[in-house]
Amino acid sequence: MKYLDEFSDPGLARRLVDEIHAATTRPWAMMEVCGGQTHSIIRHGIDQLLPDGVEMIHGPGCPVCVTPLEIIDRALAIAARPGVVFCSFGDMLRVPGSGQDLFSVKSAGGDVRVVYSPLDALKIARDNPDKEVVFFGIGFETTAPANAMTVHQARRLGVRNFSLLVSHVLVPPAIAAIMESPTCRVQAFLAAGHVCSVMGTSQYPPLAEKYQVPVVVTGFEPLDILEGVRRTILQLEQGRHEVENAYPRAVRDEGNLPAMEMLRDVFEVTDRTWRGIGMIPDSGWRLSGRYAEFDAERRFDVAGIRTAESSLCRSGDVLQGLIKPHECAAFGKECTPRNPLGATMVSSEGACAAYFTYRRLELVDAK
Amino acid sequence: MGHGGGGAMSAELVEHLFLPAYGSAAAAELGDSAVVTVGEGTRLAFSTDSFVVKPMFFPGGSIGDLAVNGTVNDLAMSGATPLFMSSAFILQEGTALTDLGRIAQDMGAAARAAGVRLVTGDTKVVDSGSGDGVYVNTSGIGVIPAGVDIGPRRAAPGDAVLISGDIGVHGVAVMSCRDGLDFGTTVESDTAALHGLVAAMLATGADVHVLRDPTRGGVAASLNEIATASAVGVELIERDLPVPDTVRDACSLLGLDPLQVANEGKLLAIVPADCADRVLAALTAHPLGRRARRIGTCVTGHPGMVVARTGLGGTRVVGLPVGEQLPRIC
Numbered sequence: 001m002k003y004l005d006e007f008s009d010p011g012l013a014r015r016l017v018d019e020i021h022a023a024t025t026r027p028w029a030m031m032e033v034c035g036g037q038t039h040s041i042i043r044h045g046i047d048q049l050l051p052d053g054v055e056m057i058h059g060p061g062c063p064v065c066v067t068p069l070e071i072i073d074r075a076l077a078i079a080a081r082p083g084v085v086f087c088s089f090g091d092m093l094r095v096p097g098s099g100q101d102l103f104s105v106k107s108a109g110g111d112v113r114v115v116y117s118p119l120d121a122l123k124i125a126r127d128n129p130d131k132e133v134v135f136f137g138i139g140f141e142t143t144a145p146a147n148a149m150t151v152h153q154a155r156r157l158g159v160r161n162f163s164l165l166v167s168h169v170l171v172p173p174a175i176a177a178i179m180e181s182p183t184c185r186v187q188a189f190l191a192a193g194h195v196c197s198v199m200g201t202s203q204y205p206p207l208a209e210k211y212q213v214p215v216v217v218t219g220f221e222p223l224d225i226l227e228g229v230r231r232t233i234l235q236l237e238q239g240r241h242e243v244e245n246a247y248p249r250a251v252r253d254e255g256n257l258p259a260m261e262m263l264r265d266v267f268e269v270t271d272r273t274w275r276g277i278g279m280i281p282d283s284g285w286r287l288s289g290r291y292a293e294f295d296a297e298r299r300f301d302v303a304g305i306r307t308a309e310s311s312l313c314r315s316g317d318v319l320q321g322l323i324k325p326h327e328c329a330a331f332g333k334e335c336t337p338r339n340p341l342g343a344t345m346v347s348s349e350g351a352c353a354a355y356f357t358y359r360r361l362e363l364v365d366a367k
Numbered sequence: 368m369g370h371g372g373g374g375a376m377s378a379e380l381v382e383h384l385f386l387p388a389y390g391s392a393a394a395a396e397l398g399d400s401a402v403v404t405v406g407e408g409t410r411l412a413f414s415t416d417s418f419v420v421k422p423m424f425f426p427g428g429s430i431g432d433l434a435v436n437g438t439v440n441d442l443a444m445s446g447a448t449p450l451f452m453s454s455a456f457i458l459q460e461g462t463a464l465t466d467l468g469r470i471a472q473d474m475g476a477a478a479r480a481a482g483v484r485l486v487t488g489d490t491k492v493v494d495s496g497s498g499d500g501v502y503v504n505t506s507g508i509g510v511i512p513a514g515v516d517i518g519p520r521r522a523a524p525g526d527a528v529l530i531s532g533d534i535g536v537h538g539v540a541v542m543s544c545r546d547g548l549d550f551g552t553t554v555e556s557d558t559a560a561l562h563g564l565v566a567a568m569l570a571t572g573a574d575v576h577v578l579r580d581p582t583r584g585g586v587a588a589s590l591n592e593i594a595t596a597s598a599v600g601v602e603l604i605e606r607d608l609p610v611p612d613t614v615r616d617a618c619s620l621l622g623l624d625p626l627q628v629a630n631e632g633k634l635l636a637i638v639p640a641d642c643a644d645r646v647l648a649a650l651t652a653h654p655l656g657r658r659a660r661r662i663g664t665c666v667t668g669h670p671g672m673v674v675a676r677t678g679l680g681g682t683r684v685v686g687l688p689v690g691e692q693l694p695r696i697c
Contacts, residue, residue, distance in 0.1 A: 010606075043480045045681010091622070092548035116621075175487070178679055338375065348622055 004310045008044075015047045016226040023233050024219075026324060027053030029185050030232050031178070031321055033171060034140075035349030036064025036191035036220050042354040044222045050229065057185065057321030058354075060174050060277060061192050063139035064347035065319065066090050068273040069309055070357045071138075072097040073302040074302040076166065078106045078134055079105045079112050081300070085128060087121035088115045088136040095346050100309040118164075119151035125154070125162035134296045137164045142194040144168050145259040146283060148266035151287065163296040166286055169272055171195050172203045173283035179211040183322055189237055190218040190228045194248040198263075200255025219247040230310050266291055275343055276316030315342030318351050325352040375687040377583070378592070399441040399580055402518070404509065411449035414438055415506040423466065423501055425541050425553030431473030431504055433631060436560045437582065438507040439481045443562035444578040444634065446517045446569060449481060454505050455489040459498035470501060481560035483507065491592075515569060521576035522597035527643035529636040529658045529661040531564060533557070534586055535614035538628035542617065554613045557634030564591030564656050567649045573642035579635045584688050587626040587633050587673065591687045595671045603663035603675040603685060626675075627688040637665060 028159070032038055038058045041047050049057050060066055076097050081087035085101070092103040093114065105114040111131075115121050118135045125133035136145040147164060154162045171192060178184055193203060214235035218228030228246045235242060240347045242296045245251055272284025287295045297303045313335065314328040325331055325344065335341040337353055344350035348357075370376045373561050394401070413527040418434045435452065442449040452473060458467065468483030480486050540556040562578065568575055577597070581589040586608075594601045610618075610625045618625045632655065638646050643661060650656035 008678055010678050010680065043677070043683055044679050045677045045683055046679065048681040049679060357686050360684050360686075 011048075012223055013226055014170050016223065016230055018228075020115065020226070021051050021056070023230070024051045024137050024238055027055070028187055028233065028236050029057055029321075030188045030190060030229070031057040031059045032187040032191075032218070032225070032228075032237075033059040033061040033175070034194070034220075034294055035065065035347065035351070036194070036352050037187060037190060037192065037218065037225060039349045040220050040222065040225055040357045046222060046225055052165060052228070054233065056306055058318065058325075058351035059178070059189075059321065060274060060319040061140065061171065061195075062344070062347050062349040063143065063169065065301055065315065065343040065350045066169055066274040066276065067092070067095065067343065068275045069098060069307045070111075070273070070305055072101075072166070073307045074103065074137055074297060074300075077302050077305060078300045079110045080298060081110070081331075083133075084130055084131045085111045085113060085124055085131045086136070086214055087113050087115045087124060087133060088116075089116075089138075091347050091349075092136055092138065094340070095343050096204070096340055104354045105220070113238075118147050119153070121188040122154055122159060122162055123151050123206065125159050126157070129161055130358075132163060132299075133162050134162050135155055135162070135299075136167075138167045140171055140192065140195050141198045141263075142192075145198055145256070146214055148262045151266050151291050152262065155291065155336060163294045163299050164287065165296040166267075166269075168285040169274060169282050170269075170285070173205060173280050174274065174277075175207055177277065177280045177283070178320055179207075179213070181320060183360040186213070186321060188214040188232045189216070190225070190232065191215050193198050193217055193219040193224070193250055196245075196247070196251045196255070198256050198259050200260075201243055201245060201253045203250065208241050208243050214241050215243045217243070217245045217247050217251050219250065221277070268329065274319070276319045277312075285329050310341045313342035315344040315350075316364060318344050325355040326359075332360075371665050378425055378687070387679065389542040390625065391471075399444040400507075400509075402445055403669060410511040411513055412442045412445040412508070412509045414441035415504065416441060417502065417503050417504045420498070420541060421499065422541075423470065425544050425556055426553050426675070427540055428558040428631075429470055429473045430501060430529070431470035432477035434503040435474050435477035435481060436504045436558050437633065439483060439560040439562055440580040440631075440634070442507050442509035443560075443565045444517070444580050445509070445511055446515035447511045447562075447563060447576070448566075448575040449483045449507055449509040449560075449562055449659075451486045451489070452478065452505050452507040452656070453482050453487045453489075454485050454503065456491070457498060457502040457504075458490065458492045459500055460492055460495040462501055469523070470503070474503075477560065481562065500565070502530065506596065508518045509555065512569070513599045515575075517575055517578050518594055518598050519577055519579070519596035520599075521578065522599050522637045522665050523639075524599055524665050524667045525640050526576055526637045526665040527640050527661050528590070528601060528603070528665065529643065529647060529650065529659060530609065530662050531561070531634045531636070531639065531650055532608045532632075532658040533611045533614070534630055535610060535625040535628035537582075538585070541629075542621075554617070557630060557632035559630065559655055561634050561655065563655050564634065567653045567656075568636060568646050571642070571645045571649045573646045575636060575638050575642075575646070577635075577637035581630050581633060581635055583629050585627045585629055587622055587624065587685050590673045590685070590688055591671075593635075593637060594673055598670045600666040600669040600671070601663055601673040602666050603673065605675045606678050607660060607662045609660055611613075611659050624688075627687055640664075643681075
């Protein structure tokens with residue numbers, strides 16, 4: 001990945017920053033959709049380099065953050081059962097459900113394992129035919145193809161002791177929901193490059209047109225983000241609202257066609273609750289009828305579990321860009337990465353965790 | 368698990384559970400080793416460490432040489448010459464004697480290379496399923512030369528922060544041989560005994576203020592501990608950090624911060640600014656310090672906090688890792 005060096009070159013970054021400053025004549029508020037972009041912006045101090053009036057609003061694109069509490073509680077219930085091997089990506093282990101997290105289940109004797117790919121979980125299922133192996137399939141359009149491929153493989157290989165706890169969410173309906181909110185301040189979007197590398201860009205022109213907002217598909221390295229901001233500012237200043245691809249090395253307009261075909265086969269669109277935001281119609285995927293036997297919620301009969309959020313946590317307002325993380329009264333007090341009230345504080349890509357981890361200096365100085 | 372990760376949770380366990388329970392029986396400066404005085408003013412460094420690394424054998428080393436080098440380094444961070452060590456094993460029933468023999472061979476070789484003697488030990492076996500292979504504890508004693516005063520509270524504003532070489536190598540080496548991870552290249556652990564490197568630094572006559580062996584929790588945890596103990600701020604220049612491509616790529620892939628990844632053959636040195644060049648020259652002249660460099664400065668601002676100046680000119684706080692580092696989803 002040596003080539004990534006070029007995408008954090010300070011000289012090139014300075015030129016882009018100068019161009020952004022030269023182009024900006026008034027305040028603008030734009031939302032970076034993806035948590036990976038938020039993390040990069042805060043980690044590299046990119047927002048500190050922008051003109052004072054240019055505000056980055058941190059969007060809901062952290063898959064860990066928006067996984068609803070009830071799904072996490074269902075995961076906990078499944079993982080605690082004897083004979084179950086519950087497999088997950090690492091950053092889901094510390095996400096609090098109502099009372100505990102997967103680490104707690106593991107400490108109490110549950111067989112909870114961190115894997116790096118859903119295919120690892122499938123291998124565990126094949127190696128342990130006497131166990132029920134469940135993979136926690138969360139995330140946006142980015143992680144969904146691998147999960148779809150794994151379920152497809154499980155059926156093809158006849159692996160009956162594997163199932164998927166699905167909580168996939170989709171970006172375009174979330175953008176629409178944000179724009180429909182009466183308190184919305186977002187004037188433009190940096191779309192998530194990795195999502196578009198799977199799905200292409202065709203879903204965005206209708207949104208740009210309907211809501212009169214520029215949408216710039218943006219990558220994750222510092223220069224990617226600065227280039228996304230530069231193009232967005234130029235559109236805003238010129239009164240344009242187009243879809244631009246500022247991440248052509250990874251994104252083709254038509255997307256990844258084989259991946260999309262696999263997604264259509266394995267998943268179907270469903271209403272989905274987003275943690276902190278609520279139910280957004282047609283904003284998620286569930287296993288299609290053809291693959292229903294691999295649905296962990298059905299297999300373990302946990303679909304009835306319903307839970308309520310902490311009343312102190314304002315992660316929903318953070319996820320919709322209505323407040324900055326440190327404007328929540330619980331930030332850094334009742335709510336820290338050690339004791340997160342909401343998932344925006346627990347995930348490394350959550351806006352609250354990024355502010356707590358990298359920005360305490362200014363927040364202390366400001367007091 | 369997080370309580371053993373070397374980050375904030377580990378520190379809280381010591382501060383809120385162990386030290387209050389021990390009360391006046393505890394005397395802890397919370398360095399890598401304790402410094403005790405015996406007889407006619409002879410100062411001994413005394414340290415203990417347990418090793419539970421999984422897998423037991425990894426590219427560049429094993430739990431055996433790690434157990435020796437780890438304790439040698441904890442002693443060396445006080446400026447001590449390591450002399451004697453213990454080795455205690457907790458074995459799970461069913462452990463292969465061939466594995467145990469290989470670990471013992473590695474320990475012997477590492478001890479001979481470090482010039483320490485393994486003088487006492489213990490072995491216990493637990494039921495199958497009660498442990499996880501082989502756990503090793505080593506304790507060590509060394510003598511601190513007269514005139515050497517190295518401790519976590521001695522960092523002062525203006526001091527230079529040096530690192531003896533590439534960071535994050537051991538952590539990535541161990542991760543690379545866990546199930547499901549393949550970085551497409553072999554990363555070898557940097558496990559090594561560092562007392563010779565410390566001796567070379569002290570031979571310059573420099574008044575070395577602080578030495579740390581940034582193992583669990585990485586450079587971030589060590590510098591935060593120093594900043595807190597000395598009530599100074601630490602300012603790092605991110606572009607000066609020696610992060611090998613393999614480590615950076617692996618961390619990028621997993622969403623980890625190289626500053627928080629474990630090292631086993633590196634040291635951090637805090638030295639007065641006017642000694643920095645000669646200490647750095649001594650480090651780079653030693654085989655284990657060829658890639659040493661200055662990475663930052665102790666400052667009066669933001670006491671107790673480590674701040675990095677990013678490559679783009681912004682700043683970010685470098686915090687203690689909370690517990691175990693968790694690979695991210697995407």
